[in-house]
Amino acid sequence: MSNAIKVYRHALSGHCHRIELLLSLLGLPASFIDVDLAAGEHKAPPFLNLNAFAQVPVLDDQGIILADSNAILVYLERRYGTGRWLPNDPLIQAQVQRWLSVAAGPLANSAMKARLVTVFNAPFDPEPLIDDAHALFALVDAHLADQPFLAGDQATLAEISLYSYIAHAPEGNVSLEPYPYIRDWLRRIEVLEGFVSMGVTKVGLVR
Structure with missing residues (x-):
């Protein structure tokens, strides 16, 4: 397959990493075009012609333009x-959709948002964000106590x-x-064939 897929991204964006990860897991070659968010490149033409919401990532698949990770x-x-990543079973599809909603x-x-404070100096109050993250992670941790992956016995788009x-x-x-x-769940994802990591930023608890 020719390298016809293009992804407009920021290398430290988790939303963009989702796309890079799935492309790698699917074995799809792609070229990555870095968008300079600090310089406001995402808020000016021609990027706004790709995504009027001024957000990365944007996918260009041989002229098919899609935004939203x-x-x-x-x-x-x-x-x-x-x-493999979005099974046809209606119940599993619904479970995957639930986790996509949790991600969004x-x-x-x-x-x-807590990471945006440390990595990008976003003007948020971090403490309530950290508290909310712990509340969410407690729920996710309890869910994973009974099964290896979020929507059952195999990794799906929920994981990605x-x-x-x-x-x-x-961070x-x-x-x-x-x-x-x-x-444990993170480790199971990281040993999937085709897994690619996102660059680590030495901020927050990562020193």
Whole structure:
């Protein structure tokens, strides 16, 4: 397959890492175009012509333009996957969708924002974000006590949507030490064939 897929991204964005991770797990070659967020490149043409919401990532698949990381995950699996990452079973699909919603809601509004404070100097009050992250992680940890992956016995898009910001939560001063099942879950993801990591930023609890 030719290297026709392009991804507009920021290398330290967990949303962008989701796409890089799935592409690698699917064995799909892609080129990555870094968008300079600090310089406001995402808020000016021509990037706004790709995504009027001024957010990365954006996927360009031979002229098909898609934004929103979770939407891109679904598209890539449905177009290039075999159902491995989004099975056809209605119940499992619903369970995966639940976790995609968690990634876009509770995770984005807690651990992700806490990391934005330390990595990008975002003007948020970190303490309530850290508290909310711990409340969420306690729920996730309890869920994983009874099963190896979020939606059953194998990794799905649920794992890909949550992995990056949970794995990198310590960069936002959210410790993973209280959550043994989450730590085991992270290790199970990291040994998947094709796994690629996101660069670590030496901030927060990561020194």
